[in-house]
Amino acid sequence: MTNQSKNLTDVDYTDLAQKIRRWGEELHLTIGITRPVIPQSHQQALNDWLANGYHGEMHFMTQHQQQRLNPSVLHEGCISVISARLDYWTETKQSALSHLQNPQKAYISRYALGRDYHKILRSQLKKLALRIEQEIGPFQWRPFVDSAPIMEHALAQQAGLGFIGKHTLLIHPKAGSxxxxxxxxxxxxxxxxxxxxxxGCGPCTSCIDICPTQAIVAPFTVDARRCISYLTIEYDGVIDESLRPLMGNRIYGCDDCQLTCPWNKFSKTSQVSDFSTRHQLNDISLLTLWQWREDEFLRHFEGSPIRRIGYQQWRRNLAIALGNSPYTRETEQALKLALPNATPLVSEHIHWALQQQAKSAKTQSLREIPVWVTKSYL
Ligand code: SF4
Incomplete structure (x- = not known):
């Protein structure tokens, strides 16, 4: 997506930068500008993270280091990076927490409730580039949205779009993360x-303390192998049994570190209607989703980031969440009914879920027996 460059020496770039910010706002983008240089501290942090194996099975993180550490390799002639922020938040923290705390409901990371952001943000960046071309004529440009090895947090921080929090996400003091x-x-x-x-974290350690799997192993360091976002989205294998109970009802991603972060009281409500919740995914039961056949999964998640994980991984995540939900006869039956047609991956997690349901049933039945009976005879 490049165009022939022409002589651009007559352009007032200070004025242009201001216009870019304004055109960005019209597209719901907040803009910062920096050079394509990754500071040494970020390079060292990446090397240490990889050396510790915290990237898990994300082998792509060990590749293309030249491009990752030097963005100008990604796009020849690049001398500026226009970094853009697009808000996705569409509901209140209270409603997100109330669904997270209901073990019979599915919790889906709030960024994934609507349309896939990749296409939306890429399209906004393209519109911005075309608007600049309208003003000054052709120049060389290329948009990136998670589509190449690029250290977007480091660049955004350099571009003044925020600071990196102890949970490793970027935080803008007026827009949260x-x-x-x-x-x-x-x-x-x-x-x-x-x-x-x-x-801006100061002495706060709320995200570190609340992480269900203790994946933030030190301030500014996440061990992806324990992170529920990685486990439910990036990792397609058998999930370690010790981690399954800690995942609760989180079936696609995890927002705990963001929900607890005090800076997110400044989260901005998204102006992009494509991010609105589809299929009531912000308030839907695990059993309803468990009933979806593969064709329904594909149809409902047309244009959604959730489609990328595929039906089997989706079923694996749901089986774990159903195992973590309180026993009901309906849940037990639904799990058993799915066993004959389950793949080995899903089957393993269904068996585990059935064991968990049995334990939950036992606890429930014990609760129904008067205390003096359990004390005297059990
Ligand atoms: S919860 Fe937010 S402010 Fe607190 S340590 Fe984590 S990222 Fe920093």
Whole structure:
């Protein structure tokens, strides 16, 4: 997606940068500008993270390091990075928490309730580039939304879009962390924004303390192998039994570190209607989703990021969540009914879920017996 460059020496780039910010706002984007340079501290943090094996099965993280550490390799002639933030939050923290705390409901990370952000943000970046071309004529540009090895948090921090929190996500002091990031790499010598050097976490450790699997192993370090987002979305294998009970009803991603973060009281409600919740996914029971056949899964998740994990991984995640839900005869029956046609991966997790249901049934029946009976005879 590049165009022939022409002589752009007459352009007032300070004025252009201001216009880019304004056009960004019209597209619901918050813009910051930086050079395509990754600071040494971020490079060291990445190397340490990989050396510790915290990337799990995400082998792609060990590849293309030259591009990752030097974005100008990704797009020849790139001298500026236009970093863009797009808010996705569509509901209240209270409603997210109430569904998270209901073990019979499915919890889906709030970023995934609507349409897939990749296409939406990429399209906004493309519109922004075309708007710039309208003003100054052709220039070289290329949009990125999670589509190449690019250290988007490091670049966004350099572009003044926020600081990196102890949970490793970017936080804007006036917008929290509930947004997506994308980049437009270009050959325009735009003035840069001031980097956000100050970390706003202070003594807070709320995200570290609340993480259900203790995946934030140190401030600013996440062991992906324990992270529920990684386990439910990136990892397609058998999930370690010790982690399954800790996953609760989280079937696609996890928001706990963001829900607890005090900065998210400043989260901005998204202006993009495509992020609105589809199929009542913000308030739907595990059993309803368990009944979806593969064709229904594919149809309901047309254009959704959830489709990417595929039906079997989806069923695996649901089986774990059903195992973590309180015993009901209906749940037990639904799990048993699915066994004959289950793949080995799903079958393993269904068997585990049935064991959990049996334990839950026993606890429930003990609760129904008067205390003096359990004390005297059991
Ligand atoms: S919860 Fe606290 S420690 Fe974690 S990112 Fe937010 S402010 Fe920082």
């Amino acid at each position: 509930t947004f997506f990031l994308g980049e437009l790499l270009c050959d325009l010598p735009l003035p840069t924004d001031e980097a956000t050097d100050h970390c």
